[in-house]
Amino acid sequence: MLVAGVVLLLLGWLLHVGILQTLGIILLVVGAVLYLLGAIGRPVAGRRHYW
Structure with a gap:
């Protein structure tokens, strides 16, 4: 998502x-x-890491 935003x-x-x-x-x-939410260990939408 970050790369798509930059592009x-x-x-x-x-x-x-x-x-x-x-x-x-x-x-x-x-x-x-x-x-940032995924990096601090907070689950995002049921997932521990956001890739």
Whole structure:
């Protein structure tokens, strides 16, 4: 999810497409939150680790 967010953010920035930038930022934030929750050992959606 983090990689997809970075790719969308870069594509949106290079192509000047606002919706891709917005989606990229959203995916980065959600991916970072899920990664941090999984890294501290807190179960996310029934899973101990989020990959």
